[in-house]
Amino acid sequence: MKKKFIPVNVPKIFKNEKKFLTQALKSNWISSEGPFVRKFEKEFSYFNKKRYGVAVSNGTAALEIAIKCLGLKKGSEVLIPAFSIISTTNAVIKNNLKPVLVDCDLDTWNMNVNETIKKISNKTKAIIITHIYGLPVDLNKILKIAKKKKIIIIEDTAEVIGLKYNNKICGSFGDISTFSFYANKHITTGEGGMICTNIKKYFERSKSFRNLSFSKSYYDRFNHSEISWNYRMSNLQAAMGCGQLKNIKWIIKRKREIGNLYYKSLKINKNIILQKNSTKYAQNIYWVFGVLLKDNIAISKKEMMKKLLRKKIGTRPFFLSMNKQKIYKKLGLFKNIKMPNSEYLSKNGFYLPSGIGIKNQEINYIIKNLLKILS
Numbered sequence: 418m419k420k421k422f423i424p425v426n427v428p429k430i431f432k433n434e435k436k437f438l439t440q441a442l443k444s445n446w447i448s449s450e451g452p453f454v455r456k457f458e459k460e461f462s463y464f465n466k467k468r469y470g471v472a473v474s475n476g477t478a479a480l481e482i483a484i485k486c487l488g489l490k491k492g493s494e495v496l497i498p499a500f501s502i503i504s505t506t507n508a509v510i511k512n513n514l515k516p517v518l519v520d521c522d523l524d525t526w527n528m529n530v531n532e533t534i535k536k537i538s539n540k541t542k543a544i545i546i547t548h549i550y551g552l553p554v555d556l557n558k559i560l561k562i563a564k565k566k567k568i569i570i571i572e573d574t575a576e577v578i579g580l581k582y583n584n585k586i587c588g589s590f591g592d593i594s595t596f597s598f599y600a601n602k603h604i605t606t607g608e609g610g611m612i613c614t615n616i617k618k619y620f621e622r623s624k625s626f627r628n629l630s631f632s633k634s635y636y637d638r639f640n641h642s643e644i645s646w647n648y649r650m651s652n653l654q655a656a657m658g659c660g661q662l663k664n665i666k667w668i669i670k671r672k673r674e675i676g677n678l679y680y681k682s683l684k685i686n687k688n689i690i691l692q693k694n695s696t697k698y699a700q701n702i703y704w705v706f707g708v709l710l711k712d713n714i715a716i717s718k719k720e721m722m723k724k725l726l727r728k729k730i731g732t733r734p735f736f737l738s739m740n741k742q743k744i745y746k747k748l749g750l751f752k753n754i755k756m757p758n759s760e761y762l763s764k765n766g767f768y769l770p771s772g773i774g775i776k777n778q779e780i781n782y783i784i785k786n787l788l789k790i791l792s
């Protein structure tokens with residue numbers, strides 16, 4: 418029989434999503450005005466131990482809005498991880514602020530705590546804490562200093578929905594926290610995002626910024642108070658989100674099962690480095706299962722990805738370190754800045770199929786082939 422291709426991500430759609438979606442369709446509420454949006458915001462913010470939730474069109478939009486909410490002075494510095502999605506840096510730049518990069522650790526792949534603290538200057542007004550691939554940033558020290566120096570924390574929780582740091586849910590630590598519901602996230606609405614906060618001012622501003630800052634007046638609706646976006650989430654997406662959220666416990670359990678299956682078989686291999694399976698403060702939730710090739714081995718990341726592709730196994734390279742991005746070089750940003758660990762991860766890292774739609778049989782096939790190539 419011909420082997421079927423295994424994509425990096427296959428999502429799982431449960432019964433409730435179909436039920437709620439049908440309900441939304443039957444009700445004719447298909448835009449962002451529908452009742453599922455409010456319901457999803459309420460349930461998701463409650464899950465993350467935050468008072469307010471504002472659903473948006475994706476995680477990138479959530480970051481842009483969250484930063485704009487802070488109302489920082491042009492040129493203020495924002496600390497961000499060098500190893501992450503480009504959305505973070507772009508959002509800082511688009512808000513006329515200065516991104517300051519922090520390198521990551523080689524074992525957690527998260528921003529290094531000591532370097533974060535070292536890079537705080539009197540111009541630092543915010544830190545974007547991004548939890549990477551399934552493990553949280555070790556938050557305690559950073560939160561303490563941020564509080565003392567009145568630095569605002571944006572917590573990007575896109576990759577770790579449902580993860581706990583010292584038994585407290587990630588996303589509850591930021592002054593303002595952001596989430597993504599793209600198809601490969603722990604819960605998905607296809608495309609989508611959310612901003613959660615306890616601060617009423619940020620809540621009100623987020624609602625305004627996602628919806629073109631329409632006037633609240635019935636008669637003066639089209640008189641706008643800000644340059645804003647249409648970053649709304651539709652009722653159909655929110656209906657799906659409500660359904661997914663009902664299965665979050667199962668999803669987290671399955672994500673860990675997938676990650677642990679890979680981890681147990683791959684951890685003894687001398688040619689690779691894996692993200693920590695657990696730390697003193699958290700247990701990996703495995704958004705994706707990453708593999709980092711050691712520098713001295715015979716095969717390159719590209720060759721490895723090619724060989725796996727020949728075996729019908731899809732992979733993705735790791736993020737490209739922000740100081741190495743073509744567009745930022747063109748803009749003259751991050752000149753002469755070196756991020757050795759982040760660059761190393763970009764050069765040697767890729768991830769394996771990790772979506773909750775994957776079968777154990779497929780994972781075993783992937784492990785077998787990967788180990789064979791590595792031997």
Ligand SMILES: Cc1ncc(COP(=O)(O)O)c(C=O)c1O
Nearest residue numbers: 475476477502504575597598599
């Ligand atoms: C940490 C992080 N933040 C933000 C985003 C952006 O989310 P979206 O793809 O929904 O725009 C991603 C996407 O993967 C991400 O990994």
